[in-house]
Structures are given as C-alpha cells and as structure tokens.
Amino acid sequence: MAFRNTPQLQNENNEGRIRRYVHQPLTIDHYGIHAKIMENGRVQITSAGAAVAGSKDEVEYDEVEIPASLVFKLATLLKATRTIKYVTAGEAATLEPVE
Numbered sequence: 275m276a277f278r279n280t281p282q283l284q285n286e287n288n289e290g291r292i293r294r295y296v297h298q299p300l301t302i303d304h305y306g307i308h309a310k311i312m313e314n315g316r317v318q319i320t321s322a323g324a325a326v327a328g329s330k331d332e333v334e335y336d337e338v339e340i341p342a343s344l345v346f347k348l349a350t351l352l353k354a355t356r357t358i359k360y361v362t363a364g365e366a367a368t369l370e371p372v373e
C-alpha cells in the first residue's frame with residue numbers, strides 16, 4: 275500500500291454537499307505565450323503575436339503547440355490558486371456551463 279499524505283476532510287457541515295474548486299484568476303507570460311487561469315479552472319492560451327479578439331484577422335486553432343515547461347507551470351499554478359467550496363447539487367448544476 276502506498277503512502278498518501280492527504281488528510282481526509284471530515285466536516286459534518288458539508289455532508290451531502292459537492293466539493294468544487296474555485297481558482298484565483300491569474301495571467302502569466304511564458305516565452306511569448308500568454309496563459310490565463312479563469313475562476314472556473316479553465317485555461318486560455320494565446321500566442322503573443324495573435325490577432326486582437328473580435329477583429330477580422332482573428333484565427334481560431336484546434337491545436338496549439340506549447341512547451342512542456344508551460345504545462346508543468348500551469349499545473350503547479352492551478353494547484354496553488356485553488357480553494358475548496360462546498361455546494362449543493364442544485365448549485366453545482368448552475369456553476370458548470372453546458373456547451
């Protein structure tokens with residue numbers, strides 16, 4: 275059995291509630307690539323030479339190449355900027371937008 279250093283949160287006030295992470299909004303620049311962490315935990319990545327949003331020159335890509343160092347940096351920052359929020363099932367349905 276592996277050692278796990280994650281204490282279990284036992285709080286009787288949060289029984290029946292769903293744990294959600296809320297992130298502190300943050301913007302970083304990593305070798306000319308801009309990354310923005312949003313409150314819901316999603317990350318928006320744009321290149322420094324990208325066109326202004328809403329302009330006629332705007333291009334949307336399905337795939338973007340980014341360095342592995344940015345991936346690890348974002349993973350660390352997502353863990354560092356999160357706080358736990360307990361919500362009811364009804365509130366959880368309204369927090370996640372359906373696309």
